[in-house]
Amino acid sequence: MHTALPSYLRDLGHGIHAIDTGFQRDDFDAAYLLVHGGRAAFIDTGTNFAVPRLLGALDTLGLPQSAVDWIIPTHVHLDHAGGVGLLAQQLPQARVLVHPRGVRHMVDPTMLWQGALAVYGAEEMARSYGQLQPVAAERVQASHDGMVLDLAGRALLLADTPGHAKHHHCLWDATSRGWFTGDTFGLSYREFDTAQGAWLIPTSTPVQFEPEALAASVQRLLAVDPACMYLTHYGRVTDVQRLGRHFLGLLDRMVALGRAVQHAPDRTAALERGLLDLYVESLADHGCGFDRGEIARLLAIDITLNAQGMTVWLDRPA
Structure with a gap:
């Protein structure tokens, strides 16, 4: 029983x-x-x-x-x-x-x-x-990059994965062919699942967002052709290669948005509006029926923190 x-x-x-x-x-x-x-x-x-x-x-x-x-x-x-x-x-x-x-x-x-x-x-x-x-x-x-942890004979590989934060590592579990990704592979809330599958966004929370490093980390995770990702936000996702392409494309659009509003008078507010626009458009393409207000409600915390993190990134010396 x-x-x-x-x-x-x-x-x-x-x-x-x-x-x-x-x-x-x-x-x-x-x-x-x-x-x-x-x-x-x-x-x-x-x-x-x-x-x-x-x-x-x-x-x-x-x-x-x-x-x-x-x-x-x-x-x-x-x-x-x-x-x-x-x-x-x-x-x-x-x-x-x-880490x-x-x-x-x-x-x-x-x-x-x-x-x-x-x-x-x-x-x-x-x-x-x-x-x-x-x-x-x-x-x-x-931990250190390439470290292998033994859990009663089950190997877990540690990978240094900067981009969301400098102090971030992910864990590869060969048994399930899955990565425990923390925030490196973004956020995927189940409310946004459609017939097309899961939807996700990169997370650029303060204060160590580095888009180039994040893209490299995600590409590294994808290189082993994982069957799934175990996200902290939220749960297991499959169809990983599609999600990876989506992630990298959306990350590029976030970078372009940041550059476009870098010198705006109220840059953080412009970033928040621009991020919401990106997410609304992306979710429409994904077949999600939520209106702008519902999307804004469900992603309110992330929009605020992502805009703050992008502001820190834009102010960092080149």
Whole structure:
């Protein structure tokens, strides 16, 4: 007899479960639990408020907390890594594997907190993220490009994938032929699925957006001909090569938009309008029936953050 899974937990096969962290809205932010040979790893955690769901997933699957060997944020943005410290407190045997540029932020999250505070403000930080918890330095390990992690005999390959952030790595799971992509392969919300399949957008959130590096990272992910991508926002997507072409084309259009409004009097507002125009047009081509207002509502957070990130990029010295 199989235990019924809670609504926030989805079995994707190959020992991989997606956990809806509950951040912002349903089907917006995922953490992944990879189980093999009785051992487990969490890939991305969501925020502090997701930790009960992560622990609940272990309970549902009949795994003791001592089975978790690794907690692996793809990068240290708080919707991916905000819960790492608190989760690590509950899983004392687990080690934290993070991009080398992110190690110091896991050990001392003060700068991470201050940076997010500047973007979101104190009220939103308290509502959405909670107080960040540090991880003891001896429990944090830096990844490196080409590193192979052994999870009870299952190999996970780490790839350095800058472009969304300098401190971003992705994980290749040969068993499922899928990449855990964090934000490198963009955002794909299920509301936008049509008969043509999934739809996605690049994410250029502050402050390290680099379109050329991002395009190179995506091309690297596509080069192994993956069967699927495990996105933090949101869930598993297939038809990867089509999505990759779409991603790179939309990224080129975002760059062109940025150059076109670079010297506009109210550049950030112009970027927000221009991004919404791009998304509305792209979704119409995709067969999505949502009107402009509904698209603006569903993508409101991303439009704001993408415009802010593009502003930082445009101001960066060439």
